Structures are given as C-alpha cells and as structure tokens.
Amino acid sequence: MRITSGLLVVGASLAMVATSLQAQHETISYAVTSQPEDAGNLIRVDAMIAEKALIGELRRVSARLDPIRRVHEYFEQSHDGVSVYGAGFSRQRDNGRTVSVFGRVHEGINVETFPGLPAAAALARLEEVAGARPATDALPTLAILPTPLGELVLTWSAPMRDHRTHFIDAHSGDPVHRMDHIYTEGAVGFGAGITGEPQKVSTWHTEGSYQSWDRLRPAELVTLDGGNDLFGAFLLTFPDPAWVDSVGEDDDNEWSNRAVVAGHANLGLTYDYLFQRHGWRGMDGEDGRVFSIVAAGDFLNAFFLSAPFGPQGTGTIAFGTAPDDIPFVPLDVVGHELMHGVTFSSLVTRTGLPFLGTHTFVLGPSSFAVAGEAVRCGDTYTFEDPFGDDDLVAPLLCFDEDGMPTQSRTGKLALFWNEGGAINEAYSDIIGTSIEFAFHPPGDGLLRADYASGEDAEVSGRRMDTPRSVRIGPFPYPEARGQEFRFVVALVGERLIAYTGYGMRGSTPFRTTGSGYSGVHWNSTILSHAFYLAVEGGEHVPSGQTIQGVGGANRAQVEQAFFRAMVDLVPPFTTFATMGVAIRQAAADLYGAGSDAFNSIHQALTAVGL
Secondary structure (H helix, E strand, O other), X not given: OOOEXXXXXXXXXXXXXXXXXXXXXXXXXEEEOOOHHHHHHHHHHHHXXXXXXXOOOEEEEEEEEOOOOOEEEEEEEEEOOEEEEEEEEEEEEXXXXXXXXXXEEEEOOOOOOOOXXXXXXXXXXHHHHHOOOEOOOOOOEEEEEEOOOOOEEEEEEEEEOOOEEEEEEOOOOOEEXXXXXXXXXXXXXXXXXXXXXXXXXXXXXXXXXEEOEEOOOOOOEEEEEOOOOHXXXXXXXXXXXXXXXXEOEEOXXXXXXXXXXXXXXXXXXXXXXXXXXXXXXXXXXXXXXXXXXXXXXXXXXXXXXXXXXXXXXXXXXXXXXXXXXXXXXXXXXXXXXXXXXXXXXXXXXXXXXXXXXXXXXXXXXXXXXXXXXXXXXXXXXXXXXXXXXXXXXXXXXXXXXXXXXXXXXXXXXXXXXXXXXXXXXXXXXXXHHHHXXXXXXXXXXXXXXXXXXXXXXOOOOOEOOOHHHOEEOOEEOOOOOOOOEEEEEEEEOOOEEEEEEEEEEOOEEEEOOOXXXXXXXXXXXXXXXXXXXXXXXXXXXXXXXXXXXXXXXXXXXXXXXHHHHHHHHOOOOOOHHHHXXXXXXXXXXXXXXXOHHHHHHHHHHHHOOO
C-alpha cells in the first residue's frame, strides 16, 4: 500500500487533490459550477457522466425538482455491479443545461467483487465485531468501501444494536470501518418551559388525558417522556410499539412537566421555521412522524439517532437534563438536533446514503511531546476498556517518505480530522441559531436570539460570532482553516483507524482526557463563523478582512443559501473546500452571482479559508 496523488480534475473554483493507498486506482474529486471559467469543465463532466452511465458505471438513483424549478440528479458509481460506497455525482440542471456538479469517482478500480464470505457468515462475523445483534432483519450490504486511507475494499456492512454500522472485509472478515448513528449534541394546552415562561403545547386529547402528540401540524410531532431513566430511554431508541406508553401526559392540559412543555413546544417551532423559511416538511421533508425523547437521562447532552433506530425505525432526537434539573431543551438545541435529522434525511433521499464522515489527513512530525509524554512513530496506543480488562493496543499510524505505512522512528505521524462531521455540526448550529432569530428578539439573556449555544438552559457553549472567546483547554475555538484540531490515529488491524487522545493544532500538540473523538464540534466553528460574518458582517480577526454582511433584516437570504447547499447540492462525502463551493453556488442559484447575498457569503467563506 502506498500513498499516490490522485489526478486533479476539478472546476476552477476548487483545488483539491485526493490521495490513495492503491497505486492501481485514482480518486478524482469534482466541484464544477456555473462560473464562466468552469464552462469547459461542465461540458467535459457532462460527457463523462453520459459515458459512464451508458456502460453501467454510473446509475441515476434520484431526480427531483426544487422550488425554483431546477432538477437535481444523483448518480451512484458501481464496479462490476457492486456499489462504490459514497462515490457518485450530484448534478443540478436548469432546462436541460447543467449548472453544477459535485462528487467524486474512482478510476482504475481493481477489486474482486465476489465475496469470500457469504452473507449469512458475514452477518455472524459482524455480530462478533460489534458485540451486538443486528438492528434489523435485513441481510448485510455488499459494497466497495473507500477507507479513510483511500484504499478500496470489498465489504459487508450492517447496522447493529450498538447504534453503529460496522464494515468488515468481505473476504477475511477483518474490521474495516464503523459509522455511528448517534449525532451528539389537536388541542392547545399551556405550561411553564425551562425558563419559567408559559409556552403553548400542541396536544392530543384521548381517554381522559392530554398527550404531547401534535396532530395539528402536517407532520405528527410526538414527545416521549424518558423520566430521567437512562435505561428506559435507551429502550426507546429501538423500534417497538410500546413507545406509545411513554408519550407525555397531563390530566387537565395545564402542564407542569418542564421538559415535556419546552421540548414539545420548541419542536413545534422548529417545524414551523423549517417549513416557513425553507419549505422543508418535518425531519424527512415529507411530513413523516417526528419523535423526540425528553428527560432521557441525567446527562448534559442531546443527540440525534438516525434510522434504522428510533421508536418506529425512522430516527429520533433525545435530550438530557442539565444541572439543577434544568431540561436541556432550549430552542436552539432542539433545532440543532432536528437539523441533524434533516441533513441525514435529505442526503439519504437524494443519494441513498447519509452525510458521511469525510476523514482527511496531513503528515505531521515524527514525534512531539505533550503533558510530559512523548508521542513517536513506532509507539503504540492503549484504548482502555471502561467495562473490563479488554484494553486494545494498536500502533500509531505513520508513513515513510515513499508513502508506505511504517513503524520506523523516522516516519511521519498521520494527523486526521473529520471534515464531514464538523460540517454536520456547523449546519446544526447554524439552523439552531437561525430558529432563535426567527422567534426571539435579538439580545443577551434568556429567550433572546444570539450566537451562543444552549444559553437558555444556563449552559455556556461555543459561539458563532466570537469563537475565540470560548476556550477548549488552552486553545480558543478555531475561526479559520489552518486553526483546526487534528488527531493522531492508531491502526487497528490492517485498515481500521481509531482516533487517539493526542493531536496537534497547527504546530502545538494537545492531549485530551479520552480517545475516539475526532474534533467535530471543535472544528465546526470554522464554517459557522463564516455564516455569522455573512449575516452580520465585520472584521474577521485572523485574516484582517472586513466583510460587508447582508444585515439582520436580510438574514433569510444567507440561511436559505446555506440550507440549499446541504439539502440539494452536496454529495455524501464532502470536504470543507467542496462545501464552500456549494454554498456559493446555492447563493448564485437563489440570488445571482452579483447579488449582495452572494458577495457577502463569498467574502465570509474566503475570509475563513474556504
């Protein structure tokens, strides 16, 4: 296995070279837009799509019309009839004319597509790897998986009851990759919310009681009461008709349960914002039933859990309880989690896959010291088992000057970050904040719209306006590319990478208290800060650039451009660079390339390095 440079075939808007550990194939990324300098590339990409579709290497899996009468198609790549996971093109057309293409394909694939393990044996092996039973009755899925190191591997995969989808080598059964499904962070009654202010609760009257089951909106919104019973809430994350027994109830419609009141009311406001601002219906865009679990446990966090999990297998959002028994359901947090569901659903509808973690790396030093510890190529890392004595020891991933993995002290540490995960978190922060501004007046304090997260639950979180004002240990949150947190990884087996607690921000090393975290929340402020600048304007401190901003009265333009880029344009594997191009394209689609909205967005993205 060797790192080789992929062929650069991209639009003028983007310069990005993919790498591969297999010399026999190249990963080619495309971000071709309607800018005049891309006209020739659009013609060439269109011809390539037509050719590959003709010979069966590309298959159109969806075509949908958007509100401005543009057609969005997605083409999935396959090799010998087997899907190449996450590879393909998202193409936008206007009256038969191609406007933009985003995606990537793999050329020169040399992968044997007949699995050594039959499906039944693969499922048994997946149970061993996960330490859990399958989450559904379906057989595992066969696909060619591009690993985070760029290698193409024939894999079997299945969602398991540990809330992960696991991928194993379809020949050897060795673990290759794993994907989390948890993304962490009628009648009208009244009740007191988390701040003590009265909130309307859209309820359903049945059998002498009122339930937190909104049947007035086009999508049914169901709020389940976890009762701060973590085990009980855990059971609600699996499909089971018994969920109906956990719907919040009150006998007179004068609600006193703050978690149910605020969670249910804020879920309704989130639905209203998505529909009124973006024309998006519920979580799946089709007014499917939306589930929320409040008081899921005594923990200061919230999460989205994607399908095939949740009370009906369609996903759910869940919220814990902050200190002093404050339900962790402020409006921006509820909006944040539901936006994770929108991101997941919109990509699955268009492409058949969710918005994926895009793990990229650079080569760092051979060694560094942090907190009195030496981190060196040739060392191992111990992943401690919190439930027993089955600690896992794996070598740190390093490469030599020829691009080969090495355990030599002279190798270079591979420093990873999860770009897709950070984009996902940024989008949820952006929409959560936008919902606040839609329903609360601007200002500081409770029930005021601002650019801080979770403040109505008296929790201090990251800020989109001044990320540097909040610190992660000795480091401020990043405000531009080049300030991101990157992590040393260990190689488990031959292909599975695992994030350690060591890393570097720029040239400064750091050590976290645990392992397995890829910095998605920390690095999200690079993109969310660009959103803030595009709306409010001002100086971007690291670059010294001044952004005009559209102003608060026109913030909907920036919100709609960002939203469109995610739900209509980008492919499952998306980097920060590609996201920046897609957001610009969305602004051009909606408001024109010379508009104030486009210019503000372009300036803001440029300032943060996108």
